[in-house]
Amino acid sequence: MSRREGGGHRRPEGSGFEASAWFFMRVSGVVLLGLAVFHLFWMHFVIGVENIDFNAVAGRWEGRWGPLWRLYDLALLVFALAHGVNGFRYVLEDYVQRPGRRLALKSIAYILSFLLISAGAYIIFTFDSGGV
Amino acid sequence: MIQPTNLGPRSWLSYRGGSGYLLWALHRVTGLGLLLFLALHIVDIFLLSFGPAAFEHLLVLYTSPPGRLMEIFLLFGVLFHAVNGLRIIVQDLFTKSWERRRHDRLIVVQLVVFLLIFLPAAWIMFGSFLESLS
Numbered sequence: 001m002s003r004r005e006g007g008g009h010r011r012p013e014g015s016g017f018e019a020s021a022w023f024f025m026r027v028s029g030v031v032l033l034g035l036a037v038f039h040l041f042w043m044h045f046v047i048g049v050e051n052i053d054f055n056a057v058a059g060r061w062e063g064r065w066g067p068l069w070r071l072y073d074l075a076l077l078v079f080a081l082a083h084g085v086n087g088f089r090y091v092l093e094d095y096v097q098r099p100g101r102r103l104a105l106k107s108i109a110y111i112l113s114f115l116l117i118s119a120g121a122y123i124i125f126t127f128d129s130g131g132v
Numbered sequence: 133m134i135q136p137t138n139l140g141p142r143s144w145l146s147y148r149g150g151s152g153y154l155l156w157a158l159h160r161v162t163g164l165g166l167l168l169f170l171a172l173h174i175v176d177i178f179l180l181s182f183g184p185a186a187f188e189h190l191l192v193l194y195t196s197p198p199g200r201l202m203e204i205f206l207l208f209g210v211l212f213h214a215v216n217g218l219r220i221i222v223q224d225l226f227t228k229s230w231e232r233r234r235h236d237r238l239i240v241v242q243l244v245v246f247l248l249i250f251l252p253a254a255w256i257m258f259g260s261f262l263e264s265l266s
Contacts, residue, residue, distance in 0.1 A: 011224065026224065029217045040210055045256065049203065050195050050264075054184035057177075077174070084167035091160060116171055119178040127180055 021086055028083040035076045058129035070124050077120040085113045152235065155242075159216050162209040169206060200261035204254050211253075215246045 012018040043052065060069050088109055096102040179187045193199050219242045223229045229238060 026221050029221060033214050033218060036210060037214055040207065044203065044207070045253070048260070049200075050260070052191065052194075054180065054187050057180060057187075080166075080170055081174075084163070084170055087163045088167055091164065112171075116174045120174045123178050123181050 021089075025083060025086060028079045031075075031079050032083060035072070036080060039072075039076055054129070057127070061124075061127050062129060070127075074121060074124050077117065077124070081113055081117050081120075085109055152239070155216055155239065158212060159220075162213045165205070165209050166213060169209075195264060197261060197264045200257070200264045204257045204261070207253055207257060208250065211246060211250050215242055 011022050043049070047056065060066070063069075089106060092102055092105050092109070096105055176187070176190045176193075179190055194203070219238055223235070223238070229235060
């Protein structure tokens with residue numbers, strides 16, 4: 001793939017998987033620019049890491065705006081993981097030359113991200129503090 | 133243009149290309165770091181399903197002094213990756229900007245924006261680190 005100075009790739013030709021992946025990285029990048037940066041700002045500067053505990057999460061996910069926060073966190077989870085795994089795939093394409101090893105590493109990455117996205121979605125949908 | 137490499141580990145450390153090479157390398161390193169943190173973060177949130185004790189047990193990782201220092205690295209990674217990624221998107225839309233002089237000027241803008249946000253925020257986080265020591 002055609003790499004550029006300072007990161008990023010030239011848009012791949014055609015309308016195949018690589019062209020879609022290229023486009024997805026730009027779109028999800030802009031989405032994450034909002035979602036992830038606001039999440040970091042909110043959790044680290046408004047609330048503060050030292051103030052986060054089980055009750056803080058319960059207050060967020062079970063409060064008045066709970067459903068919206070769960071939706072927000074689900075979007076962040078899906079976009080961040082998909083963006084990250086595709087970026088990891090680019091690194092593998094660049095550095096792992098042997099086809100067998102490349103396929104094996106990609107498979108491990110996909111399986112791990114499937115497990116992570118399932119675990120994350122599971123807790124976002126099922127979290128119940130039991131009324132603390 | 134930097135070509136895909138097959139030159140072995142030594143070439144990964146040598147400086148190739150122009151002003152964009154360091155940014156390219158940092159984009160990769162921060163990206164991989166963020167992916168690693170994301171995995172850890174999903175695991176710690178998943179621990180919520182085992183109740184308060186299990187969840188809060190792991191949170192010590194983040195409120196301890198080393199955790200507070202890592203927080204600054206996290207901020208660096210997120211901000212750098214965000215600002216650099218935004219520049220890449222802008223340059224994809226305006227292809228003229230790949231011309232060397234414009235490219236270098238954009239990089240200066242990017243670094244100023246990054247530092248204007250990073251330095252005060254990191255200063256606040258460094259304060260939390262000092263507090264966590266006492």
